[in-house]
Amino acid sequence: MNKSGFKKYWVHAQLRRGSILVLAFIVFVNCVGWAQETPSESSQAAVKSPKPGLLRVVSGIKDEANNYVLTVGDRVKITIYPEDEYIKGSEVEISTEGNVTIPIVGKIPVAGKTIIDAQREIAKVLEDGYFVEPEVLIEVIKFSELQVVILGEVKKPGTYSFPPGSNRLTLLQAISMAGGFSDIANIKKIKIIRKLKNGRSKKINANADSIISGKDEDIELEAGDIIHVSESMF
Numbered sequence: 001m002n003k004s005g006f007k008k009y010w011v012h013a014q015l016r017r018g019s020i021l022v023l024a025f026i027v028f029v030n031c032v033g034w035a036q037e038t039p040s041e042s043s044q045a046a047v048k049s050p051k052p053g054l055l056r057v058v059s060g061i062k063d064e065a066n067n068y069v070l071t072v073g074d075r076v077k078i079t080i081y082p083e084d085e086y087i088k089g090s091e092v093e094i095s096t097e098g099n100v101t102i103p104i105v106g107k108i109p110v111a112g113k114t115i116i117d118a119q120r121e122i123a124k125v126l127e128d129g130y131f132v133e134p135e136v137l138i139e140v141i142k143f144s145e146l147q148v149v150i151l152g153e154v155k156k157p158g159t160y161s162f163p164p165g166s167n168r169l170t171l172l173q174a175i176s177m178a179g180g181f182s183d184i185a186n187i188k189k190i191k192i193i194r195k196l197k198n199g200r201s202k203k204i205n206a207n208a209d210s211i212i213s214g215k216d217e218d219i220e221l222e223a224g225d226i227i228h229v230s231e232s233m234f
Contacts, residue, residue, distance in 0.1 A: 067114050069167045071223075072096055073144030076110075080126065081135040087126070091141060105130065115140070140165065148174055148221050152229035153186070155179030162223070170218040171206055174227060181208075186232040192219065193226040 098111025
């Protein structure tokens with residue numbers, strides 16, 4: 001092969017080599033792009049949208065609040081799947097009797113039940129002669145204001161509300177909300193006056209010193225409780 005022929009052969013070889021490299025690069029880029037754009041089956045499952053009603057419960061109410069115990073005065077939004085023009089969900093306040101009223105169906109007791117239990121109770125009533133496998137979702141729109149009164153030797157006597165969306169308030173938590181004990185408080189002598197459903201009242205004696213030391217459990221308060229912290233005699 002002469003010098004001119006060898007030069008042409010070398011040029012063509014380099015061109016073929018460059019084409020192969022370019023082609024390989026294009027294939028590599030396309031494969032990477034395809035891998036990035038195609039989600040795995042697990043990721044596809046993860047992004048599937050939940051049922052609209054379930055999404056409303058998760059976004060509107062914290063998981064902890066699903067165990068919230070409904071009480072008189074709470075305003076709730078009831079959503080029913082399926083529904084018709086006569087039986088449908090609505091916003092309603094829990095009556096003084098502890099009921100919610102659904103058109104056609106009537107009154108259903110929910111006070112004293114957790115949100116989950118109340119949903120099941122309403123669904124059970126609807127399934128008995130109205131719908132097949134109904135789904136009921138409850139969202140608390142406005143919580144009833146639960147309060148206790150703290151008197152005596154605390155720094156800020158007065159009326160205090162339970163934390164929003166909670167049925168739980170302990171004696172020490174309430175004392176803390178009132179600024180703590182005064183300098184002359186007898187923390188071993190605290191009285192809680194609780195009104196019962198029969199109209200009577202009962203007295204509960206509490207010893208904050210024993211609670212703080214771990215000898216006694218903190219006392220769960222109820223709405224309407226009156227706490228009186230006595231004055232120390234020494």
